[in-house]
Each structure stands twice: as C-alpha cells, then as structure tokens.
Amino acid sequence: MGKFKNNINCIAIAAFTVIFAVLSLLGVVKASTANLLEDIAIKIILAVSLSLVVGFLGELSLGHAGFMCVGAYLGGKMSVILVEPLGNGFLTLIVSLLVGALCAAACGFLIGLPALRLRGDYLAITTLAFGEIVKTIFMNTSKESFGGPEGLTDTPRFDKNYFYIVCFVMVLVTLFVIQNLIRSKHGRALKAIRDNEIAARATGINITNYKLLGFVISAAFAGIAGVLFSFTKTNFSSQMFDYNYSIEILVIVVLGGMGSINGSIIAAVLVTFLNRYLANILTGNLAVLKDLIYALVLIAIVIYNNAPAFADFREKHNARKLIEKVKGGS
Amino acid sequence: MAEKIFDADGNEIILKTDHLCIQFGGLKAVNDVNLEIKKGELYGLIGPNGAGKTTVFNILTGVYKPTSGRVYLSGEDITGKSPMDVNKKGIARTFQNIRLFSNLTVLENVMVGLSNQIPCSVFESVFRLPRHKKSEKEYTERAHELLKVFGLDEFADYLASNLPYGKQRKLEIARAMATNPTLLLLDEPAAGMNPNETQELMDDITFIRKNFGITILLIEHDMKLVSGICEKLTVLNFGTELAKGNTSDVLADAEVVRAYLGE
Structure with a gap:
C-alpha cells in the first residue's frame, strides 16, 4: 500500500499516457492536442528537475532555460547529424537524448561550482547570467554549426501524432530518478542542507558533493527536456530560452509548492494549459491582454494557496472532511 | 593512526x-x-x-x-x-541556538546523522538496489532506537519544528549521537529549559555517557x-x-x- 501511494503520480501518468496512446491509434486525438501534450510533458520535466534544486536543495536558480537550451542545441544538432546514418528512429532519439543530457549536466557542474560559495541572491544572479550567456553564444554561432540568429533548422521530428508518448515516457524516467533520489538518504541530505547548512556540515554531510549532485541531475533533465523540445520543432532559435522562460518554470515550481513533486506536476499542467487556452481565445487586438490575464490568474492562485483566510476555508471544507462527515452520518 | x-x-x-x-x-x-x-x-x-x-x-x-x-x-x-x-573523526556537537532540519521529521533528523555509517551510493538509491533497502531499514531501526533513549520515539513522525523547545534540544543531542562520536560537544544544552526539563536533560546526559561510553x-x-x-x-x-x-x-x-x- 505504501509503495502504491509513493508512486501514485507515476501510475497516474502512465495510465494517462496509455489512454491517450489508444485514442491516438483510434485517430481521435487532434494534432493540436498532441502538440499540447508534448508541451505539458516537457514542462513537467523542467518543473520537476528545477524543483530538485529550488525546492529540495534550497538554491534559487534562474537559469533553467539555459540548461534546456544546451540540451536542445547539442541534442538537436546530434540528431541532425545522426539522421543520415541511423535514420529517423529511436536510436537517433536515444543518442541525442544522452548527448543533450550529458552536455547539460556538464554545464550544471560548472554552475554548481560557484553555488558552493555563493548564497541566495548572488547565486540567482549567476544562474541568470548563465542562461543569458548560453542564449547569446548560440545566437552568435555560424550558420553551418548551430544556425546563429536563425536557429537550428531541419531537426528531424517524429510522427507529430505520437511523439508526446515519448515525452511522457521521459516524464516517467524523470520522476523515477528524482523521486527515488529524494526518498533516499541522499534526498534527506539535500533537504538537510536546505534546512540548515551549518548543522548539515557538522553532522558530517558532504555539502560540496551534494550541491554538485543536485545541480548536475537537475541540469541533465533540463537538457533532456531541451532535446525533446528540439524534436517537437523543425526549427527553433535560442531567443526563446531567455530569462522569461526560466522564470516561467520557476513560477510553476513555486505555484506547485516548494518541495512538492506532485504540486510541480499539477502546476505544470495548469500553467501550460492556461497559456495555450489564453493564446487561443485572445486573438487579434485582444492578444495584448494575454500576459495581463495570465499574471492575474497566477496572483489569484498564489493568494488562494497562501492567504490564512483561504487556508482556514479549505481546512473546513475539504474533501477528506466531507467523506468523514458522510461516513459519520451513515 | x-x-x-x-x-x-x-x-x-x-x-x-x-x-x-x-x-x-x-x-x-x-x-x-x-x-x-x-x-x-x-x-x-x-x-x-x-x-x-x-x-x-x-x-x-x-x-x-x-x-x-x-x-x-x-x-x-x-x-x-x-x-x-x-x-x-568523531566529534559531534549541538548548537547554542538550536539548528535542526526543521522541515524534516524527527526520525529523518536522526537518520541524516546516521548517513555516514552505512554506505549506499546514489546509483544504488536511484535504482533501489538491495543495499539501498537494507541500509534504509537499518537507518530506520537505529534511528528509532536512539529516539527511544531520549524519549522522543512517540514524536518520530512530527516535523522537527513542531516539537516543543525542550524536546528540540534533546533531538539535537540525538542527532549528534547518531554520528557515532567519541566526543560530544554540548553548547548550552539547558538554555531556556525549565527546572524539570533540566533535570530530565541531566539524567539523559548521564545515561548516554554511561551507555555509549563517550x-x-x-x-x-x-x-x-x-x-x-x-x-x-x-x-x-x-x-x-x-x-x-x-x-x-x-x-x-x-x-x-x-x-x-x-x-
């Protein structure tokens, strides 16, 4: 029972994927829905991996899009190179994913090093700068290497209607690794560092190793998200991996609640859906309202989550209480 | 040596x-x-x-x-x-102003202290290999034993920050003891305690000294x-x-x- 409860999110996502896979085979899933699902899966991977650093290690990172960018470009480039000899199949995908993850992990290691000395705001600024530097580097590459301002073009893409299944499989891999890590002595060590670094040090925790571990794993999965992203687009430019994108991922983590993986998943789904929905209904002149309404909704959610009056309200009227009442009554 | x-x-x-x-x-x-x-x-x-x-x-x-x-x-x-x-090397300490891992449970606080004693790599933990399960079981058992010594076992699932002050001080000592020290440094262990709590603390200190030989x-x-x-x-x-x-x-x-x- 405990095991089932621990993995309920994986089971739910697996079930969800299977249902949609069947619907796809029956031809009921629209291309736009498939595309939305790809987006959602990528956002979940990004949010869960960022949550490891922000929610569990307790370091504010504003450069998550930078790691994703590294993964997208290097994994994407790899797939362009490999698609000739290996064909547009799983082998290309897997090698690209590995390359993207490893390159992003290496960047994570580099960012983890200053994280050992910098604290709070200063580390946040460093990671912010890292994201912008990565973006600018890819912007200034030659047309033959990474496409420069035009971005990477001609990345192979899988069947539009089924690629989201691959994305969700990667979500499961992410959850498997990160959740198992968190629910082990290593996860306890990460949380101990977050709660009280001085005490963790005095308790014999190797702060250096664990901080690097957190950053490397988080970056590796952001890299994977980037590779998946490159497979959903035939071309993309580094312009989109700016700090706004990093902040959006951070917003998801904060909305979901620091240190809550399930919260991050739910928030990733909601935020991606909200973004897409607003973009769909607010067309033409109304498009300017999109960011405004998006921001208002976020503010409303944060207030709902944290205001004491609302907390009391939820405490009084939640589903568990209702069930108890019904049981008590019968 | x-x-x-x-x-x-x-x-x-x-x-x-x-x-x-x-x-x-x-x-x-x-x-x-x-x-x-x-x-x-x-x-x-x-x-x-x-x-x-x-x-x-x-x-x-x-x-x-x-x-x-x-x-x-x-x-x-x-x-x-x-x-x-x-x-x-064998020195564990507590702090003058309590430094617990406040968002971890009482049990987990002690388990963090134990983590250097039973090796288990990140790889083994992620893939849930046998050594992970064995070590987790041992952590839990030994943490419970230590909590019992300090009369904290019934609070094992509480968040450390939700413990009353006197018990937080004791938990800090329990966590320090979990690292298996030869020398224990206590920085004002009785600060802020009432006479009853101080008496309890004195008994605990005498007890661990006798039983753990530290x-x-x-x-x-x-x-x-x-x-x-x-x-x-x-x-x-x-x-x-x-x-x-x-x-x-x-x-x-x-x-x-x-x-x-x-x-």
Missing part, C-alpha cells in the same frame, strides 16, 4: 588543545587555552557571556581555524580540518547542572583560562566568583 596520548596516571586523553589562540582583527577571542579531557570524562566549559566558549567549540569543530595552537583528538592532529571531516564537553550557564554532573571545569574570561580543575574547587575559587558576580 596517530599515537594516543596518556596523562601521568595512564589515563587516555581524548581531546587536547595546545595553546589555542584565535584573533579577530585586534580582538583575541581565545587566548592560550589548554584543555585536556580524559576518556569518559564529563567536562564543563563555563564563563561569563562573551568569554569565548562557543568560539572554542567552533575551533574544535573546524568552523574557525585557530590563529595559533593545535587540536588533538585521540592523539591525532585535527587542527584546521573541515567541520565534515571533524565530525567523521566523553562529553559542555558549555553551560545553569550552575545546578554544572555542579550536578560535571567532573571538571575550565573557566574562561575574556578568552583566557581563569581557572581549571575539579568542579567543587573551581566553583569555590575567589577569582571565578568575582568574574561571575563582580567585585
């Missing part, structure tokens, strides 16, 4: 500091402190506020590097080692506790040693009384 040090009577010396000094700018916070603590001893470090007691603890545990002087643990020079390494060095202002359980004392004043020796002799010393109460 370094040579162990023995005193004239053949007793093993666990902790020895040799002319320990630390200077912050023009301030000599600790000046020529020579401690010699025998194995199994319960040693007190007392002195008025600002005398440099916590600074001595911070030097012993590697938080500060001394300006001059050496620290020896069981004969091994541990001067300037990092807090993590000092802990691995040496304890403690800083304390509560004279009832100090005179009740400490065998030897060093009194610090303005960073220098004012007096040291057996508890009753030291507390009767006119200099000590003057430092505490004034002329």
